[in-house]
Amino acid sequence: MPWRPLLVALLALSSCKRGEEPAPRSWDLDQAYCGAVDTHAVEERIDGLLDQLTLEEKTRMMRGDGLAAEDGIWRASGIEEHGIPGILSIDGPRGVSQGAGHATAFPVASMRGATWDPELEREVGRAIGAEVRAVGANTLLAPTINIGMHPRWGRAQEAYGEDPLHVGDFGVAFIEGAQEHVLATAKHFAANNIEDTRFDVDAIVDERTLREIYLPQFERAATEAQVASVMSAYNQVNGDYASQNPHLLDEILRQEWGWSGFVMSDWIFGTHETVPAIEAGLDLDMPTEKIYGAPLAQAVTDGLVDEALVDRSVRRLLRAQFCHELDVDPPVVDPSILESQAHLDLARRVAERGMVLLKNPTDLLPIDRDAAPEIVVIGRLAEEDNIGDRGSSSVDPSDVVSAWEGLSAAAAPAPITRIAGDLTDPQDRTAVTQADVVIAVVGLSASDEGEGMIGAGDRTSLEIPAADQTLLVEAGALTDSLVVVLEGSSAMTMPWLDQADALLMAFYPGSRGGDAIANTLFGEVNPSGRLPMVFPVAEADLPPFDNTSLSVEYSDAHGYRHLEREGIEPLFPMGFGLAYTTFTLANAAAVSSSVDRGDVVRITVDATNTGDRTGRVTVQVYAAAPDSPERRYLSELRAYTQVELDAAQTTAITLEIPVSDLARYDVTEQGWRVESGTHSFFVGQHHGDPAARRVDVEVRGD
């Protein structure tokens, strides 16, 4: 028997008291899911309710109440007379969805991933959770923890980045923060990485790739963060729709991971057939009656579905509500929480921390305002409220600080002017030529990328719009002081890069994005963001992105893993980012050069700020497995940490990597196996860092 299922079975047995019959669903009795609430009391209460509820009442709880959200809130019935509220859910990943009125628009998840600071993400989760609760909902339809498999994916902005460890850290932190207030939902389970064909595409993923790349962050959401609910994806995975996929929903999520929460479907097109769905373990059909409710009751009456399966799902739905005490402590509507000063400040702070400085060879940045340089701002997006997709993740803040508003408010004593449109007018060309600094705000917007059907869908290419490229080339010919502020979800190609004398990746920076841009360009903030995905030179450097076929074979390597394996140099590597200071790493060493399966690899390194201002360094460790036929990636992110250093300060940093994290999925054994031999750890400031220090550790694995 593979060791994981064996472990689950042993744990299940050990939870029974001696002499008692094993509980029928012993893996359901998981105290971790219930937190401080006594799980036995919860299960007993559910037993009592299940005895009283009719089939009609039970199946009604298993479907949403209707196609239309009320004030942005989707409802699924509870049991009113017992004070059980039901699941009142609302999007989403960057703040309370627009249907509920004004709310804080946080920077998109890809920008939050660029902070490389999960503790900051915990604060974001907490703030969004508080706003969700303050509109009267009890369930947040976030986080999106799908992997950014390819930057053309329309929802790449909702994802934290391309690496499972990094995405998992952010997902866990967000969930734990949000669940201080409401239930969180990890979505979309699983292999949901293409938008235009999302309702039907069959993601063909080999088991090892599925386990190593597309599932680890969901496992951590379930087992580490005890996420209350999981949303199944629209797409198929290896031939079965995700909402009726027994391998995903039953074998992995429930049996292997031992998770006790409920699975809801994705909206409208996310459910298909009653019997396979309930057998696989889908608990809630959203947002309206399609396969559950009356069709499910009928299937039970016709003898097609065992009523015990209905009870199993109702139990999971009730458990989530009781464990999170939704019946005793329901949400209270409180408009003062929405867009509170604290949340707006947090949105700005996160945007400041997520800005990634990609190029600054002549120290054009930061701009010294006190020297009163003449500043000209060009670019289509400068005056836009460019906060991301208009799909389900859309937020409607009452006020957005655009780049122009932020820059013009902060520039004094430097004179600043705006040139809207192109540079055909000779007067505008003269202004650009004479300016000391020209700031161009360009890139992508909601008309280029977003959720399918309700947003722009997948990107058609990795380039920014042609008009923006022309503007950069024209401006670049007129000035040697062109600062490009690039907005968008993730990687873009940059045939115009030579024109930029400085380049700042600003993503979609949220309600206070313009302030964050200004504070970064004027040096109030020393940029510390690092790319959470690789930027390739050309789209052809990545595995192909197929958003038209209905069956798509997933590559076993994507992003930086693919580039490294193929020996292709990126434009900007995974984890890359500059600052207004520089850092060096020295004396990297392993505390122990030989470790066992149950140990932790500890790596120490001295980080020094070699510049003249305080800054934040992110130390990253990419590990390579022994050079055996089993190996398929050269190196993968295994640890990172961040520390703020004063000018000239040196500090010793320790990074920890549990040996179990080095395991790979063994398809034959159906379990995780750590390979014995020499594992190499590259300690640097980004993936492929030429200055990285290599530390070899002898691992005695399985």
Ligand code: BGC
């Ligand atoms: C999206 C989900 C979202 C749901 C409800 C779907 O189209 O894929 O992410 O939570 O709509 O708005």
